[in-house]
Amino acid sequence: MANSDNWTQVLAYLLTPADRKMSRKVVRSSKFRHVFGQAVKADQCYDDIRISQMTWDSNFCSVNPKFVAMIVDASGGGAFMVLPLSKTGRIDMAHPTVCGHTGPVLDIEWCPHNDNIIASGSEDCSVMIWEIPDGGLTKPMTEPVVMLEGHSKRVGILSWHPTAHNVLLTAGCDNVLILWNVARGEAVLRVDTLHSDMIYSASWNMDGSHILTSCKDKKLRVLDPRKGSVISEKEKPHEGSRPVRAVFVSDGKILTTGFSRMSERQVALWDPNNFKEPLTLQELDTSSGVLLPFFDPDTGIVYLCGKGDSSIRYFEVTDETPFVHYLSMYSSKESQKGMGYMPKRGLEVNKCEIARFYKLHERKCEPIVMTVPRKSDLFQEDLYPDTIGPEPSVEAADWFAGKEGQPIRISLKDGFVATKTKEFKVHKSLLTTTSTATGGRLGNGTDVQSLQEEVKKLRDTVEELTERVTALESKN
Template structure:
């Protein structure tokens, strides 16, 4: 029986198309910071882009529909005292975004559905725990309010954003700078890459490395790793001769790669974006002017080249729309937001189909905005796959949902780490004397507020008399 030369795949003819000029976002001063993050995050409601800002770090948030020229006075999200290095939308609340900065903090922000008049300067919560810049953020895929951060202090911290507490701190696993971190589909494992050239699979709740591979790519330049639907690890890196390379690995047998392909000699780090529904991986190099895409299957050679989308201008960064934000009526299977120096341009990936009917094979049920677990359930050892939704009738983002932060009682805060003090009067509950002093202060403040109230009332009455007199 003769073997078919052409591999059958419904994604063989996927093609990319840049949006028309009026669908782009113009006049945005994209950040010039040299950092290997995507500088852009997008969800079905908003587009967020890290921008140049004097006196600290900032990013801009635009409603998706607000295309065209961006007003130079459009409010920014400002609060960091140094450049913002990474941003990530919460997968379970389209109005919540986290930002990480050179100032060692992570801030979590609530973005209103309306466009605010002024800069947003007050985060819902500021997370402080890293001692050096924080350059990587990644929300947990299935547990509510669980956020991972990785800093240049070589530490990974997993936070409960709902309380501001550190759930887990992985501080002795990476001897050098962490280049990338990725959760698997149910958030039970992490894949990390590090400057020491080691690819690690970590069980964060056990605090142990369950598998590792030294020099998955032999070059010194940064490597990236992500989990595939099949549980394999897809990596991008460099050969010893500085050629870009991609690899596919089975974490149960890290000795030999499942696939290893050399690509080209460009020096931009390849940012991989993966769609588990179609098992297509898109590679966007910083400084490249193309997006290459591959399909990962169970048949050799396992990573199948599909096509390349090319344009004239190099990309400064790239945003990747979650599946629920796509237009199913146009057979759109991916959408990118490509950052230029002064604008952001949507790029749509489409499977050409003649029918107007819903294409079940292109759109299996996909992760929706409902979390499958609470933070404490995940921490206690439970795992759950994402809660799936159908895209048959299109996806309509829910209305504004507020993230409520319940800070633990300040009196319950653990003592600072360091030499243990012996149990003394200082450690006991508040003394009678301190309580009395606090009550006196509260009483004085209450009297002050009442006096100010009376003064405001008197001034308002005077103003009314003046207005009446001029009529």
């Protein structure tokens, strides 16, 4: 018993005041109480990568079950590197990159419905859509499959619609939010009057019927994207002037991270139907890095990763007070420059892995695995309810016309088996130089060229068919 008391004293000494305050509460029963984080072995990291030195507050990393993508330093423009997950170890300095932007890349995000499609936003005001070949890059990629132009200042936020195929949300430093039909290269909806200052974050709810934004004007807004209207808003969710991040969590509630007037980092939970007071507001520490929240709807766990921190805190969000329950913290020696978060279908369920992060250092990317300790090697149904799969439930045109699409869920009982990837079809003949919906300039002058190439391909096909017909006729 004495040893146990000594250990408690040591723990109390090591914890921050905020963590001590949380640990004094009655220990509640939870299957996630003992979740622990662990970095992979050195040979499973991605080494010798020059991670971007930009100070922008995005993740700088995006992962899916096939690839890991990281924003890297590039001379004379912007670039990001894409590696197959299996290509670990030291990466050759001459490894090809995706390098079509003329300014630094600020944000990248894989399409949830096609593991070969990734979007990038840049300081050059453009958004580009890229199709990565299955084995990764063998040469530098400079030509996107689609280029989206409609922002007048740098584009720092990208978010694919969770259920609608080929719908992308972008937000720029021009205080404008645009919803694109990517396959048509068309800006269908443009929200340019609601935000009076720079947008800090923009994210969808589970079925993509609402968008949540936080803004430099100190307002949190829940938007109906297709009407371009505000459903509800909260003035000053956090008193401090530093950036606020916000995500939807279970039951339509909203979790925010921000700063107090005394620059202490905070996490809060809100009910958007009654924005007056937070359901809970907890102070964490006095670090200056913005806390990036990652929410897992299957487990109800939210992970807070601070840029410049060396830790990942995680909490369980429930419907019992105080609603956001501190679980634990993963700490390491080196600080993180960015963080990628693997979709649930990319995890190893036979190892009780419930989350995997890809932590960016100065010169490498290090996977960190979150595990629930279980002795049985059988499939743990309580840890892995049916999760969101890669299949979209509604097409872009139908969604913009008002149709809703609920997430299509899959079982992970036998692990995720990738089916044939849904082909990314670009309607080149429909790529427009002007958006009828917005009146904004969208083309980049290459549409005529792409049409000419399309016509040339059609001509070649017709000639080939004519030759075959002639050959068949001569045989008869």
